[in-house]
Amino acid sequence: MSDAKIRLHVDHPLGHGQAVPLSEAQSHYLTGVMRLAPGAAILLFNGRDGEWRATLTTAGKRGAIATCDTQTRPLHLPPDLWLLFAPIKKARTDFIVEKAVELGARRILPVQTRHTNADRIRQDRLQAHAMEAAEQCGATYLPEVAELVALEKLMSQWPADRRLYWCDETTLDQPARLTPAEGPAAILIGPEGGFSADEAKRLRALPIVTPLSLGPRILRADTAAVAALTLWQASCGDWT
Amino acid sequence: MSDAKIRLHVDHPLGHGQAVPLSEAQSHYLTGVMRLAPGAAILLFNGRDGEWRATLTTAGKRGAIATCDTQTRPLHLPPDLWLLFAPIKKARTDFIVEKAVELGARRILPVQTRHTNADRIRQDRLQAHAMEAAEQCGATYLPEVAELVALEKLMSQWPADRRLYWCDETTLDQPARLTPAEGPAAILIGPEGGFSADEAKRLRALPIVTPLSLGPRILRADTAAVAALTLWQASCGDWT
Structure with a gap:
C-alpha cells in the first residue's frame, strides 16, 4: 500500500x-x-x-x-473481452461504462441496434468517464471506448475467432452458466426494447454466437451488463 | 404476453x-x-x-x-437470499436496492458498520423504490427493505443456518467462485472504506461465514452487490 x-x-x-x-x-x-x-x-x-x-x-x-x-x-491487462451495448439514457450509459472498466472489459463498443434510441454518443465524454473509473478502481489499464457502430456492420465484419455471448432475453429457459473457454470473447447486451426479429435471426445464425440467459426476471440493460461481465470473469476471465 | x-x-x-x-x-x-x-x-x-x-x-x-x-x-418467490449492504450515497444506494430486486434477493438489509457514513436511511423511500423495481422487472414478489441495523447487533443474533457470503476485499487471492449450496443465504457488502479490523476479525470467526473474492480490481460497493448476487444466483439460486 x-x-x-x-x-x-x-x-x-x-x-x-x-x-x-x-x-x-x-x-x-x-x-x-x-x-x-x-x-x-x-x-x-x-x-x-x-x-x-x-x-x-x-x-x-x-x-x-x-x-x-x-x-x-506491474501492468495487469484485463482479459481480451469486449462489451457491446446499445446506449440508453445518459446516467445508465455512464454506469455501464464505469462498470465495464471495474469488471475488466478491454474494449467497450456502443452499438446501434434497430431499437436503440441514441443515434450518436459523446465518445470523448464516455472515454473520460472510463478514465475516471480506471483511476478509481486501481486498474493499470484503460479500456478504449469505441465510436458508435451499427450492429449490422459489426456483425458483417465479426472476427471468426471471437466468441460472442449474446444476452438473449428470449432464452430464459437456459441455465445462466458459462462453460470455461479460452480465447477472445465479447458480450452483447441489447437495448431496452430487445432485438428485432431480423437481428435475432442473424445472431442465432452466427456459429460463434452463444446465447446467455440471465435468470427468470427481466433485467435492465445496465444490470444485464454487470451480471454478464461477472459470469464471464468468474468462468473464463481473471477472477478464476 | x-x-x-x-x-x-x-x-x-x-x-x-x-x-x-x-x-x-x-x-x-x-x-x-x-x-x-x-x-x-x-x-x-x-x-x-x-x-x-x-x-x-x-x-x-x-x-x-x-x-x-x-x-x-403464478407466484415466483425468489430464493431465500438476503442482501446486507452499508448505505452509501443516495443514487448508489437506490441503485443497490433496484438491482437487488431485479436479481432476486428476498430481503434487503441496510447495515451500519464502523465505516458507514449514513446513520439513518429513509426506509419508506427505499421500500417505494424496491416496489417500482419489482413492477418494472416482472417480479411477482416484493422484497422487504429493513430498517438500518448495526452490523454488530445483526451478527450477535445471526441465524445459525443462514450462510453469510462476505465480500472481503482483502481476500483477492481466492477464486471468485461459489460452491453450489442449498439453504438460506445472505451476502454482505462492505462500505467504501472497507470493514474495520474488529469487524473483519469477528466475521472471520463466525463458522457460517464464507469469504468471497470478486476479482483483482477494486469494485465500488454497488458493483460488488450486483456481482455477488449474480454469482450466487448462477451457482445456488434460481438462475440454475
Whole structure:
C-alpha cells in the first residue's frame, strides 16, 4: 500500500526518474482542488508501464510535473473481452461504462441496434468517464471506448475467432452458466426494447454466437451488463 | 404476453372477479398521467397470488378500481437470499436496492458498520423504490427493505443456518467462485472504506461465514452487490 491516495492516468512513458508533465485539468485538480504541494506523492499509470509512485516536483494550476520514484504494481491487462451495448439514457450509459472498466472489459463498443434510441454518443465524454473509473478502481489499464457502430456492420465484419455471448432475453429457459473457454470473447447486451426479429435471426445464425440467459426476471440493460461481465470473469476471465 | 403494459404492486388479495381499489398515487398515475379509461387492461401482483390481468372498471384520479380477469403468471418467490449492504450515497444506494430486486434477493438489509457514513436511511423511500423495481422487472414478489441495523447487533443474533457470503476485499487471492449450496443465504457488502479490523476479525470467526473474492480490481460497493448476487444466483439460486 502506498502513501499516495490519488491515482491518475497519463499518456506518457513511466519509469524510474521519469518526469511526467500533467494535463491542465490534472494540475488544477492536484494543486487547486486537492491542495497538494511539491513533495506530495501520487500514483500514475499509462496502460503500458504498470503503476508508479511519483512525487510532485513542480506544482502550479497549469503545468504540474510529477517524477516517478518506484513501480508500485506491474501492468495487469484485463482479459481480451469486449462489451457491446446499445446506449440508453445518459446516467445508465455512464454506469455501464464505469462498470465495464471495474469488471475488466478491454474494449467497450456502443452499438446501434434497430431499437436503440441514441443515434450518436459523446465518445470523448464516455472515454473520460472510463478514465475516471480506471483511476478509481486501481486498474493499470484503460479500456478504449469505441465510436458508435451499427450492429449490422459489426456483425458483417465479426472476427471468426471471437466468441460472442449474446444476452438473449428470449432464452430464459437456459441455465445462466458459462462453460470455461479460452480465447477472445465479447458480450452483447441489447437495448431496452430487445432485438428485432431480423437481428435475432442473424445472431442465432452466427456459429460463434452463444446465447446467455440471465435468470427468470427481466433485467435492465445496465444490470444485464454487470451480471454478464461477472459470469464471464468468474468462468473464463481473471477472477478464476 | 398480455396486452397490458402497466404492472402495479398492490396490497390486496387477487383472484378471479376480485375488485381491487388502487391507491391515490396509482389512480393518479393510471388516469391522470397514462390517460387510461375504463376497459383498459393492467397487470397486478401482491407477492402472494401471482400476477393477474385486470380491467380498469372505475377510473378517476383518486379512487380507481381494477377487476381481476385471469392469472397471467403464478407466484415466483425468489430464493431465500438476503442482501446486507452499508448505505452509501443516495443514487448508489437506490441503485443497490433496484438491482437487488431485479436479481432476486428476498430481503434487503441496510447495515451500519464502523465505516458507514449514513446513520439513518429513509426506509419508506427505499421500500417505494424496491416496489417500482419489482413492477418494472416482472417480479411477482416484493422484497422487504429493513430498517438500518448495526452490523454488530445483526451478527450477535445471526441465524445459525443462514450462510453469510462476505465480500472481503482483502481476500483477492481466492477464486471468485461459489460452491453450489442449498439453504438460506445472505451476502454482505462492505462500505467504501472497507470493514474495520474488529469487524473483519469477528466475521472471520463466525463458522457460517464464507469469504468471497470478486476479482483483482477494486469494485465500488454497488458493483460488488450486483456481482455477488449474480454469482450466487448462477451457482445456488434460481438462475440454475
